[in-house]
Amino acid sequence: MNDELMIDVRDLHHAYTHGGVVEPVLHGIGLHVQRGEFVVVMGPSGCGKTTLLNIIGLMLTPTRAETVRVAGCETLGLDEALRTRLRRDALGFVFQRFNLLRTISVRRNVALPLGLRGMAADGPVDDLLARVGLAGMAHKKPGQLSVGQQQRVAIARAVVGRPALLLADEPTGNLDSANAAAVLDLLSEVHRADGQTIVMITHNEQLAVQADRVLHMRDGRILD
Amino acid sequence: MFALAWANLMHHKLRSLLSALAVGIGIMLMLVSNGLATGSLAEVDQRMQSVDAELVILPAQDNIIFTGGAPFRRGHEQHLCQAADERGPLAAEVIPVFFGQVKMGGQQQRLFGVDPRQMAAFLGPRRVLAGKLFERAGAFCDRLRAGEAAAPSLSDPAYQAFIADGLELVIDQRLQRVGGYRLSDELQIMGQVFRIVGIIETGVAGRVFAPLQTLREIALAGEPSASMYFVRLRPGLDPVAAADFFQRGLGSDVRVELKSDYGRLLRESFAQVSLYLNASSGVALSACFLFILLTMYTTVIERTREIGILKSLGVGRGGLLRLSINEALLISLGGVAIGMVLAFLVRGVLLVYKPLLTVELAGRGLAAAVIVGVVGGVLSALYPGYRAARLDPAVALSAE
Ligand SMILES: Nc1ncnc2c1ncn2[C@@H]1O[C@H](COP(=O)(O)OP(=O)(O)O)[C@@H](O)[C@H]1O
Ligand SMILES: [Mg+2]
Numbered sequence: 223m224n225d226e227l228m229i230d231v232r233d234l235h236h237a238y239t240h241g242g243v244v245e246p247v248l249h250g251i252g253l254h255v256q257r258g259e260f261v262v263v264m265g266p267s268g269c270g271k272t273t274l275l276n277i278i279g280l281m282l283t284p285t286r287a288e289t290v291r292v293a294g295c296e297t298l299g300l301d302e303a304l305r306t307r308l309r310r311d312a313l314g315f316v317f318q319r320f321n322l323l324r325t326i327s328v329r330r331n332v333a334l335p336l337g338l339r340g341m342a343a344d345g346p347v348d349d350l351l352a353r354v355g356l357a358g359m360a361h362k363k364p365g366q367l368s369v370g371q372q373q374r375v376a377i378a379r380a381v382v383g384r385p386a387l388l389l390a391d392e393p394t395g396n397l398d399s400a401n402a403a404a405v406l407d408l409l410s411e412v413h414r415a416d417g418q419t420i421v422m423i424t425h426n427e428q429l430a431v432q433a434d435r436v437l438h439m440r441d442g443r444i445l446d
Numbered sequence: 447m448f449a450l451a452w453a454n455l456m457h458h459k460l461r462s463l464l465s466a467l468a469v470g471i472g473i474m475l476m477l478v479s480n481g482l483a484t485g486s487l488a489e490v491d492q493r494m495q496s497v498d499a500e501l502v503i504l505p506a507q508d509n510i511i512f513t514g515g516a517p518f519r520r521g522h523e524q525h526l527c528q529a530a531d532e533r534g535p536l537a538a539e540v541i542p543v544f545f546g547q548v549k550m551g552g553q554q555q556r557l558f559g560v561d562p563r564q565m566a567a568f569l570g571p572r573r574v575l576a577g578k579l580f581e582r583a584g585a586f587c588d589r590l591r592a593g594e595a596a597a598p599s600l601s602d603p604a605y606q607a608f609i610a611d612g613l614e615l616v617i618d619q620r621l622q623r624v625g626g627y628r629l630s631d632e633l634q635i636m637g638q639v640f641r642i643v644g645i646i647e648t649g650v651a652g653r654v655f656a657p658l659q660t661l662r663e664i665a666l667a668g669e670p671s672a673s674m675y676f677v678r679l680r681p682g683l684d685p686v687a688a689a690d691f692f693q694r695g696l697g698s699d700v701r702v703e704l705k706s707d708y709g710r711l712l713r714e715s716f717a718q719v720s721l722y723l724n725a726s727s728g729v730a731l732s733a734c735f736l737f738i739l740l741t742m743y744t745t746v747i748e749r750t751r752e753i754g755i756l757k758s759l760g761v762g763r764g765g766l767l768r769l770s771i772n773e774a775l776l777i778s779l780g781g782v783a784i785g786m787v788l789a790f791l792v793r794g795v796l797l798v799y800k801p802l803l804t805v806e807l808a809g810r811g812l813a814a815a816v817i818v819g820v821v822g823g824v825l826s827a828l829y830p831g832y833r834a835a836r837l838d839p840a841v842a843l844s845a846e
Contacts, residue, residue: 276840306761323450338759
């Protein structure tokens with residue numbers, strides 16, 4: 223065991239079952255990510271990237287694996303309450319569809335992870351909103367923002383609690399190139415300034431250049 | 447979680463309002479039907495307590511609310527008057543009451559047939575506001591008592607002349623105001639035309655009084671029957687012991703009760719009706735809370751992805767259940783508030799259109815409404831909350 227590893231996945235298999243049909247998706251994945259690394263995962267649609275990210279993010283339980291250690295914690299066999307705790311305390315997510323809560327304000331969205339940990343505070347939230355260039359938008363509802371702004375709110379929400387690991391699933395997939403570049407700059411900045419460990423899925427070769435390492439996936443396997 | 451619950455409700459204002467309104471209507475039904483029952487019973491009890499007596503003698507079998515007829519005979523009255531210990535009769539005054547019915551002020555009233563000479567026991571410190579208390583009827587009763595006037599048969603033309611002096615009514619001020627009555631107004635009761643001769647302060651046992659002897663003549667050809675008795679005891683007697691003594695003498699088809707127990711007896715007599723009332727407002731309320739359940743359930747389906755988001759942020763099963771409960775509680779407590787406002791409105795409307803009804807909306811009923819709201823809210827949130835908590839996070843996130 224190496225505690226420098228943020229992610230230590232070995233021989234990970236996953237299959238979905240729907241309507242009695244078993245569809246194997248991941249075939250013996252091995253993945254090591256160091257603390258402070260910015261890793262990009264690329265691969266064609268349907269190759270299993272999201273499935274892998276969901277397993278690392280404790281949103282999905284794998285069919286079988288030798289080990290799935292995340293943030294220094296073996297997640298195999300963990301009960302739901304502990305998985306929830308780990309998600310809350312150690313992980314941040316950024317999704318292609320932003321996934322902001324539309325009934326509450328931008329500030330409340332960003333403050334949510336802090337509130338859940340019982341550390342509600344406006345100061346860090348406002349600082350962070352200023353940092354992502356949305357200082358004046360705190361009171362608006364997500365629906366009143368442009369898509370680029372929404373994704374920046376989502377990034378602010380993902381990092382506000384200083385999670386050990388940030389997982390981003392095609393965060394630029396719904397953005398035009400200018401907004402995509404801005405979002406990527408933001409992620410790189412968080413990585414550089416805060417030493418944030420990031421695993422990001424993307425289709426876009428150009429976005430991958432900022433990463434420390436690029437992994438290619440195909441048909442449920444990581445290529446060397 | 448609370449802010450989020452509130453925000454979610456505000457996002458669907460109309461739906462939240464309708465759910466709260468549904469609960470509000472149920473709560474209003476509960477408050478008004480119970481308030482009407484307890485209010486009316488309390489009012490009747492209060493009026494009965496105003497009589498200057500310690501004991502009430504009632505038929506054993508009867509439900510005292512719907513009691514009718516006059517089961518007591520001369521023998522009962524004699525026993526009550528004559529029962530004595532070594533220091534003399536136990537009763538200082540035996541007050542027979544003969545109940546009739548009269549429609550006044552828009553609803554059926556219990557007509558109290560009372561001996562004009564015993565009106566003081568009913569009046570107590572209250573004042574006569576207008577007219578007199580049975581002046582001519584009093585004389586008529588005295589003549590009957592003295593045996594001077596024997597009743598002609600009903601078919602005899604002389605009967606009208608005989609009974610005429612006895613056809614007097616005394617009413618209380620509340621009924622007078624509600625019905626807009628004035629002195630000398632005439633009313634048909636049991637085939638005879640009575641005249642209002644007196645108006646007394648509200649709070650006396652009956653709203654309408656007629657001379658006991660007149661009612662006995664009309665209804666029972668002068669038979670000295672009674673529907674109940676009040677008994678004022680000789681000063682210094684222990685009412686409980688005296689009640690016991692009378693009870694033993696009168697036998698088991700009579701019940702002798704302390705006047706102070708009358709309210710309890712009323713409520714006991716009403717228990718079956720109130721069971722029905724509670725059951726029907728219970729059914730109405732269950733339907734209302736099913737409405738919340740449906741709303742919450744719809745919400746869970748609609749917000750599947752949002753639930754996925756919350757799970758990705760580390761909200762656990764307990765948190766999602768609490769969210770659901772908070773939302774349902776907000777709706778149901780809003781409903782309780784609406785229900786209270788509606789109940790007070792209904793009471794106001796009733797006060798205008800049915801001024802003789804008393805709707806009691808006070809502490810206990812209102813507290814019960816809050817409890818019903820909280821319990822109903824929590825219960826109706828459990829299943830939807832459970833469904834939300836069980837959703838698979840990854841699947842929930844991929845929902846549309
Ligand atoms: N919840 C699911 N149930 C069944 N099959 C799924 C589910 N999610 C993804 N799949 C299937 O698994 C495969 C990999 O999907 P995914 O991990 O989303 O790939 P990617 O993110 O690389 O596009 C696809 O063939 C997809 O149809
Ligand atoms: Mg994907």
